Amino acid sequence: MSTPIDIKFAPTYELINSLHTYLCRIWHKRIDLGADWHAGVRDRLSPGFRSHLDASELRPEWRFVYLLAHLYPGRGGPASFLDWLEELSPGDMYELLAPRLPAVTGDLAGLQQWLAGLLRPWYEQYFAGFDQDMLVRLEQAAGQHRALLGTLPPAELAEELTNGLRFEEDGGIRQLVLTPQYHFQPGNVFYLYGGGLLLCQYPADLHAPQPDDGPSPPLYRTLRSLGERSRLRILRYVSGGPRSFTDILRHVGLSKGITHEHISNLRCAGLLRAHVVGENVTVFSLRSSAVIRLQEQLLSYVEGDADNSHDV
Structure with missing residues (x-):
């Protein structure tokens, strides 16, 4: 893969990644946060939202939210992104998504309500209280990794950052955007969109201090x-x-x-x-x-x- 790499970070991505981690139940025993993270967060949620998430899953349309975060024209944080998402009309959503998802059809108003109905209360009940220092560290990791651009061939650098994903030349990738993430470590989340845009959330290898002299x-x-x-x-x-x-x-x-x-x-x-x-x-x-x-x-x-x- 000779495609140039872009490395970017915004707290909105981590908002999405944190909810992705909560809903991706088959990964709860694999994440570095540990299986107890899900139970601890669940106990903090309101009964109504807890039940809503218990009945929710990562539908195929979940890929849309990463694309919307990538296309978000503002510079604000997660709250501003959510305001923007909730104000989009179905026509606005179509204009944004169609160039990257040519087959996008159906109930875009329902899609918007589904995404906002998950992300808004998740932000208010969990992410608004998330460790701000970790968000700073993720921003710093993006900067440090951005400084590595050009030091290795794109495919090799992407493999190092993702801890083992080798994006092949014949995969149709024309633009690769990498974003460091904390919650879903050690996993990667990636989607390929129209025009060869691939968005990949990769593990930043950031962890809370260990309570003893145990290994990282x-x-x-x-x-x-x-x-x-x-x-x-x-x-x-x-x-x-x-x-x-x-x-x-x-x-x-x-x-x-x-x-x-x-x-x-x-x-x-x-x-x-x-x-x-x-x-x-x-x-x-x-x-x-x-x-x-x-x-x-x-x-x-x-x-x-x-x-x-x-x-x-």
């Missing part, structure tokens, strides 16, 4: 991912070249669900490279650099270096 979440995640025989077999297998999910499934001889879980653990640890064409992961390969980095991070930790986090 990324280091612990990586070490934990290796504590299973089948995962080591997968790493050995993909070291011979890119392999599809079906290839790996046949090699390990396990069920689809268990194999998918093993691959997800290795992906979250950054040990597997996921080759992406469009919005689809086609094959996986070994990230040898991550294996080498693990040795360095582990040695740094056991020798007492407090900073054993991943830096590009």
Whole structure:
């Protein structure tokens, strides 16, 4: 992929990412915030909104909200974005979305009400009280990563920042916009829109201070991912070249669900490279650099270096 990269951040993106994390229930046991985060936040919500979220899911139309955040013409924070979203007419929404979503049709007024009905109370009951220092750190991370533009080929830099996504040349990407995110770590959220615009929310590797002298979440995640025989077999297998999910499934001889879980653990640890064409992961390969980095991070930790986090 030779497509130029743009790196940007605005608190509105983290507002969206935080709600995405809450609604993406299959990821609650994988996020660095821990499975207890969902329960703790749920207890703080009003009974009515809690029930509304319990009955909600990430519909396919969820991709629209990231595009709207990207297209937002104002410079204000999440509250201003929500005001703008609620004031859009169906015609305004169509004019904004159609160039990037050519097939957009249907009840745009209903779409607007659905998005605003989720985001407004989420902002008021959760995000308005979110740690402002973390938002500052995300802005700083975007600046630090922006300074890396041009130091590596675009595909390699994108892989480093996303902890293993390799966007392939034939994926139709013409514009890649990366945004650091906190809530959904270590996952990535990405959507491809018309005109080759790909918006990707990537893990910023930012974490709250650890309560003891334990390892950082990324280091612990990586070490934990290796504590299973089948995962080591997968790493050995993909070291011979890119392999599809079906290839790996046949090699390990396990069920689809268990194999998918093993691959997800290795992906979250950054040990597997996921080759992406469009919005689809086609094959996986070994990230040898991550294996080498693990040795360095582990040695740094056991020798007492407090900073054993991943830096590009």
